[in-house]
Amino acid sequence: MTNIKINLPTEHCETCPAFTQLEQMGIKVGDFDRVIALAGNPNTGKSTLFNALTGLKQHTGNWPGKTVTRAEGGFQFNHVKYKLVDLPGTYSLLSASQDEEVARDFILFGQPSCTIVVTDATALERNLNLVMQVMEITDKVVVAVNLMDEARRKGIEVDARSLARDLGVPAVPVTARTGEGIATLLSTVAEVIEGKIAVKPMRVEGTPEFQKAVNELVPMIESMAPGIPNARWLAIRLLDGDARVQKAITSGELGGIVQRQRQADAQFSRKMSVEGRQ
Amino acid sequence: METISPNDILAKAETLRNSLSTGFRDEIVKSIYSEAERVAHRAVKTASDKKYDLDQKIDRLVTSPWTGLPLMLVLLGIIIWLTVSGANVASEAIANLLFGLGDLGRNLFNQIGAPWWITGFIWDGVYLGLAWVISVMLPPMAIFFPAFTFLEDLGYLPRVAFNLDWLFKKAGAHGKQSLTMAMGFGCNAAGVVATRVIDSPRERLIAILTNNFVPCNGRFPTLIMLATVFVASAFPPALTSFIAAGTVVGVVLIGVAFTFFMSWLLSRTVLKGEASAFTLELPPYRKPNLGRILYTSIIDRTIFVLWRAMQTAAPAGAIIWILANIPYGDANLARAIADWLNPFGLILGLDGVILLAYIIAIPANEIVVPTMMMVYMGAGMMIDGPGTSAGIFDLLVNGNGWTMLTAVNLMLFALLHNPCATTIMTIYKETKSWKWATVSVVITLGLAFLVTFLTASVARLLGWA
Amino acid sequence: MYYLAAVITVALILFLPRIGLLARIKDYRAAKEREQMEDALKHLLDRENQGRHATPESIAGTLDIARDKVTRLIENIEAQGLIESRGNNLHLTAEGERWALHVLRAHRLWERYLADEARMPLNKIHGEAQRREHNFTEAQLNELDAALGHPIRDPHGDPIPSREGKMNRAEGMSITAWQADRPARIVHLEDEPALAYQQILAAGLRLGQDIRIIEKNPNRYILSDGESEFKLAPAVASNIFVSAIPESEMLKREAIPLTELAHDQRAQIVMLDDSVQGFTRRRFLDLGLTPGTTIFPELTNFFGEPRAYRVRGTSIALRNDQAAQIWVKPV
Numbered sequence A: 001m002t003n004i005k006i007n008l009p010t011e012h013c014e015t016c017p018a019f020t021q022l023e024q025m026g027i028k029v030g031d032f033d034r035v036i037a038l039a040g041n042p043n044t045g046k047s048t049l050f051n052a053l054t055g056l057k058q059h060t061g062n063w064p065g066k067t068v069t070r071a072e073g074g075f076q077f078n079h080v081k082y083k084l085v086d087l088p089g090t091y092s093l094l095s096a097s098q099d100e101e102v103a104r105d106f107i108l109f110g111q112p113s114c115t116i117v118v119t120d121a122t123a124l125e126r127n128l129n130l131v132m133q134v135m136e137i138t139d140k141v142v143v144a145v146n147l148m149d150e151a152r153r154k155g156i157e158v159d160a161r162s163l164a165r166d167l168g169v170p171a172v173p174v175t176a177r178t179g180e181g182i183a184t185l186l187s188t189v190a191e192v193i194e195g196k197i198a199v200k201p202m203r204v205e206g207t208p209e210f211q212k213a214v215n216e217l218v219p220m221i222e223s224m225a226p227g228i229p230n231a232r233w234l235a236i237r238l239l240d241g242d243a244r245v246q247k248a249i250t251s252g253e254l255g256g257i258v259q260r261q262r263q264a265d266a267q268f269s270r271k272m273s274v275e276g277r278q
Numbered sequence B: 001m002e003t004i005s006p007n008d009i010l011a012k013a014e015t016l017r018n019s020l021s022t023g024f025r026d027e028i029v030k031s032i033y034s035e036a037e038r039v040a041h042r043a044v045k046t047a048s049d050k051k052y053d054l055d056q057k058i059d060r061l062v063t064s065p066w067t068g069l070p071l072m073l074v075l076l077g078i079i080i081w082l083t084v085s086g087a088n089v090a091s092e093a094i095a096n097l098l099f100g101l102g103d104l105g106r107n108l109f110n111q112i113g114a115p116w117w118i119t120g121f122i123w124d125g126v127y128l129g130l131a132w133v134i135s136v137m138l139p140p141m142a143i144f145f146p147a148f149t150f151l152e153d154l155g156y157l158p159r160v161a162f163n164l165d166w167l168f169k170k171a172g173a174h175g176k177q178s179l180t181m182a183m184g185f186g187c188n189a190a191g192v193v194a195t196r197v198i199d200s201p202r203e204r205l206i207a208i209l210t211n212n213f214v215p216c217n218g219r220f221p222t223l224i225m226l227a228t229v230f231v232a233s234a235f236p237p238a239l240t241s242f243i244a245a246g247t248v249v250g251v252v253l254i255g256v257a258f259t260f261f262m263s264w265l266l267s268r269t270v271l272k273g274e275a276s277a278f279t280l281e282l283p284p285y286r287k288p289n290l291g292r293i294l295y296t297s298i299i300d301r302t303i304f305v306l307w308r309a310m311q312t313a314a315p316a317g318a319i320i321w322i323l324a325n326i327p328y329g330d331a332n333l334a335r336a337i338a339d340w341l342n343p344f345g346l347i348l349g350l351d352g353v354i355l356l357a358y359i360i361a362i363p364a365n366e367i368v369v370p371t372m373m374m375v376y377m378g379a380g381m382m383i384d385g386p387g388t389s390a391g392i393f394d395l396l397v398n399g400n401g402w403t404m405l406t407a408v409n410l411m412l413f414a415l416l417h418n419p420c421a422t423t424i425m426t427i428y429k430e431t432k433s434w435k436w437a438t439v440s441v442v443i444t445l446g447l448a449f450l451v452t453f454l455t456a457s458v459a460r461l462l463g464w465a
Numbered sequence C: 001m002y003y004l005a006a007v008i009t010v011a012l013i014l015f016l017p018r019i020g021l022l023a024r025i026k027d028y029r030a031a032k033e034r035e036q037m038e039d040a041l042k043h044l045l046d047r048e049n050q051g052r053h054a055t056p057e058s059i060a061g062t063l064d065i066a067r068d069k070v071t072r073l074i075e076n077i078e079a080q081g082l083i084e085s086r087g088n089n090l091h092l093t094a095e096g097e098r099w100a101l102h103v104l105r106a107h108r109l110w111e112r113y114l115a116d117e118a119r120m121p122l123n124k125i126h127g128e129a130q131r132r133e134h135n136f137t138e139a140q141l142n143e144l145d146a147a148l149g150h151p152i153r154d155p156h157g158d159p160i161p162s163r164e165g166k167m168n169r170a171e172g173m174s175i176t177a178w179q180a181d182r183p184a185r186i187v188h189l190e191d192e193p194a195l196a197y198q199q200i201l202a203a204g205l206r207l208g209q210d211i212r213i214i215e216k217n218p219n220r221y222i223l224s225d226g227e228s229e230f231k232l233a234p235a236v237a238s239n240i241f242v243s244a245i246p247e248s249e250m251l252k253r254e255a256i257p258l259t260e261l262a263h264d265q266r267a268q269i270v271m272l273d274d275s276v277q278g279f280t281r282r283r284f285l286d287l288g289l290t291p292g293t294t295i296f297p298e299l300t301n302f303f304g305e306p307r308a309y310r311v312r313g314t315s316i317a318l319r320n321d322q323a324a325q326i327w328v329k330p331v
C-alpha cells in the first residue's frame, strides 16, 4: 500500500504554515516521533477523525460504545511522524467500566505527547466534564469541537475562542466527516507539543476542606516519585479511594512510569543535540 | 531527606478521606459540571432548534408504545426482503457464470491431456468449493451489510435497545445486549467483543453465551437459500420473495426467542443475580454517509468475510473431492461416511450428508451448504443449471430424498448449532476462560440437537414427514 | 485385573489429598465449624454493643442449634482464648473482639457490595452477606474495601469497622446541649444509670426517633415527636444522645421520585438517593445527573420502561427502579 498524500484545505487556517501536507500511513507505525491520544465522550466522532487522519477503516456507527478496544494508526504531518491512538468513548475517568478503563489507562499511563479530546458541538456542556477531567491529568490537551456541520444544522454557534480562553487550552472547530478544520487541528497539536502555544488548563477548585486535603497529599506523592506529572490528580483519586490508583502506587508501577518518562526526555534531548549539530 | 513510602501515603489518604464529608465525590462532579455549564454558556449560542423538534417527532414514532415494536419488525422485514429478493437473482447469475467457467476449465484441462485426478482435484474439488461459496454468500452479504450499516449510521440501534430493554430486564439481562446482537448479525465474533459495552460481568457473560443465536452473515445465506428453494416454492411465484423473506424473519425471531429464553435460564441458574444499572444515551439521528457506507460495507466487510470463507472453502472442496474419489466398498468414502452418519442424521430430521458437511465445515461453518451441495453432487448426481432454485430443488428432493422437514430442521440447526472456530476463540479471549468457551459450545450444540430431535419426532408422530 | 483397577480408583476418589472425597468432607466440616464459631463471636459482639450479656441459651437461639452442641462450641472457642465465661455470662476477650470485628467488617462490606455493585434488593442482602462473610483474610477484605471506595456505612446505615478494627460509633451529643428548635434524631440511649434508662424507655422514647425540644428549663425538658409529648427531668434527659437528621431526608420531604414526573414536565434534580452508591452513583453523576440540573421525561416505550429523559442536551434512558432513586422538584 502506498501512502496517500492529501493536501488539506488551509484557507480558514490562520496559524498554519503556507504549505501543509498530511500523509496517511495506515498501520505502518514503525518509528514515530510523537504519540497522540484521541479521547472523548462516546459517539463524538473519534473513530471518524482517526480514519480521516490515518486512512484506516476503524468501524464507526451512530451509537455510544461502537469502539471498545484501542486502535493505533499513523500519519505524517509536516514531516513529523505521529502515532495516533483511538480510544473507546468515556463519560468520565472516574467510573471505569471495562472499555473506559482502556481509555483511562492510556491517558494516564501511556504518556501521550498530546491528548485530543473530541467533543460534540451540539452537547458541549456535557462533553466539557471529560475535558476538565483530562486536563486534571495532563496539560497537553487540545479540544476538537467536532460535528460542526450538525451544530450549524441545529442553529448552534460555538465560539471556539471563548472556549479556549476559559479552558486555558486550544479549542479547534472541526467536521471529521468532511475534513474541515483538520489542518488547523494538527498544526495546533504540533504547536502545543513544541511548546509554541502556552497551555494553562483550568482546574476546578472544590471546597476548601477538599483543597486542604489535596494540598497535604500532593507534596507526599511528589517526594515519593519526584517528577511525577499528575500528582494532583493522583491525590484526588486517592482521596476518592480509587482501587486502581492505590494499586499503582503500592506496586511501584508509578515509579516505573516516571522512569519511562525520564527516558523519553533523555531521548528527546539526545535528539535535540544531534539535530543541533547538523 | 526522609523517604516516604507508598503505605504512608495510603494511610494519610485514608485519614484525610475520613475527615472529609462523605459526599465529596458528588461535590467534585457537581463543581466540574457547574464550571462546564458556565463555560458552555459563554461559548455556545443556540437559536431555536428545529432539528430537535424533528428528531423528537421521529423518536416519538420510533419508540412510541404502539408503533415502536411493529416498526422494528417492518424494518427487519424490509432489510431481509431486499436481501432475499436481490440475492436470488444475483446468486443465480453468479452461479451460472462460475459453473460455466468451471466447465470451460475442465474442458481445457482435458484437451491438454492433464491426468484425470489433477483435473478433478482442481476443477471438481477446489474450484467448485470456491464457486459455491461465492455464489451463495456474496450477493446476500453485499446487500445486507450496506442496508444494515445504513440503519446503524442513522442512529436506529440504540432505539432498538430502548424498545427491548424491558424484555431483557425480565430475563435478568441488560438492554445493551440487543446492540451486541445487532453486531452479531454481521459476525458473532464481533458481537462477542461488542459485549464490552455491558458493565456488569454477569450480564456480559449472558450476552456472550447467547450471541450465537443471532444468525451471522455466514449463516444467513443458508437460511435464505433454504427458505427460497423449499418454503417459498410451495407458493405462487409472485409471492416467492415475500414468503422467503417472511420465513427468514421467522427464523430470526425464533433465534431472538431462544436468546431471551437462554438469558432467562442462565440468570436463574449458573449466572444468578439481579438486573444491574442500565443507562443508555439515545444520540440524535445523523444523516448517513452513503458513499462511505457502500465503500466500507462492500469493500471492507463483504470482501473480508468472503475471503475468509474462501480460505476454508478451497481445502474443504479438496477434501470432499478426495473423499468422493477414494473407492470404498461399491461406492466411495464420502458416501460411506455419510451412510454411516445417516441413522443419526435421520433422528434429527436431517441426513448423513448434512452431518458430514457440518463436520468438514467446523473451522468456518458458513460453508456448510456449499460443502453439502458438493457431497451430493460429488456422489455422482449431475444436474443441469445447479445455480437455479429448480435445479437445487431437483437435486435435493428427487435426488436425495429431502422433505420439508429436512429443510426446516436444517434451518433450525443452522440457527442454533455451535459457534464457528473464530467465535469460540474470541469467547475464550474475552472471558479468559476455557470453561465459558466450552459452555458456549455445549449450550448451542445441545439445544440444536434437542430442538431438531423434537421437531422431527413431532412431525413424524403427526404424520407430516 | 479389572478388580484391582476398580479398587484403586475408588481408593483414589476417597483418599486423594485435597480433592479426594474424604478430604472434601473434612474441609467442609472445618468450614462449617468455623462459620458457627464466627457467628457466635458476632452474636457476642452484638450483645456487648447493646450492653447486654450473651449466654449459651442466647447463642443457641440465634444460631438455631441444639443445646449440647452449643456447649461443645463454647468449650471449643474458649479453648482458643477468644471468649471467657463468668458464671452463665460470656465475654469476648481482646482477641475475640478483634476476630468478631473482622467478621462484622466482612459482613457489612459484603452488604455494601451486594447493594451497590450486584444491585440486590435491600431485603435480600443480609442473608446473602451472612453466607459470604466467612473465610476471608484481612488482605482480601482490604481489597474489597478499596474496590468499594472505602465505605463507612453499610446499606442499613450501620457503621463498618475500619481496617484497624475500630468502630466509628454513631456519634451524637446529649440533648441538653442541643439547640432548642432544631429537629434531632435519637442515636444513642445511655443505659447507665439503669434507673434513668428505665425512665426514658417508660416515657416511650426509642432509638431512631425524630424529636424536637419544645420547652427546656432547669426543672424539666419537654420533647415532642410531632404526635405526643415527653416530659423528663434534665438529669434523665442528659442520657439521651441525638444528632442532626440527615440533610438528604430533609430534602426528600419536598421532592418526588423522577418516575412520577409526567411526560414533558420539567423538574430540577434535588438529590440522588443515599441508597444509590458505588458504580451506579458514579455513572449517574458522570451523565450529569447532579443536583440542580433540569430534567424532563421525553420518551416512553411500549412496556412503560425504560423511559428516556432529556438532561443537558442529551436523551438518556433509565429503568424505573433507577429513576425512582433520583429525587426531583417540578418547576
Ligand SMILES: Nc1nc2c(ncn2[C@@H]2O[C@H](COP(=O)(O)OP(=O)(O)OP(=O)(O)O)[C@@H](O)[C@H]2O)c(=O)[nH]1
Binding pocket: A040, A041, A042, A043, A044, A045, A046, A047, A048, A049, A059, A060, A061, A062, A063, A064, A065, A066, A067, A068, A087, A088, A089, A090, A146, A147, A148, A149, A150, A174, A175, A176, A177, A178, B152, B153, B154, B286, B287, B289
Ligand atoms: N455529520 C457528521 N457526522 C459525524 C461527524 N463525525 C462523526 N460523525 C458520525 O457520528 C457517528 C459516530 O462517530 P464515531 O466516529 O463512531 O464516534 P466515536 O467517538 O468513535 O464513538 P465511540 O467509539 O462509540 O466512542 C458516526 O455515525 C459518524 O458517521 C461529523 O463531523 N459530522
Ligand SMILES: [Mg+2]
Binding pocket: A046, A047, A048, A059, A060, A066, A067, A087, A088, A089
Ligand atoms: Mg469509536
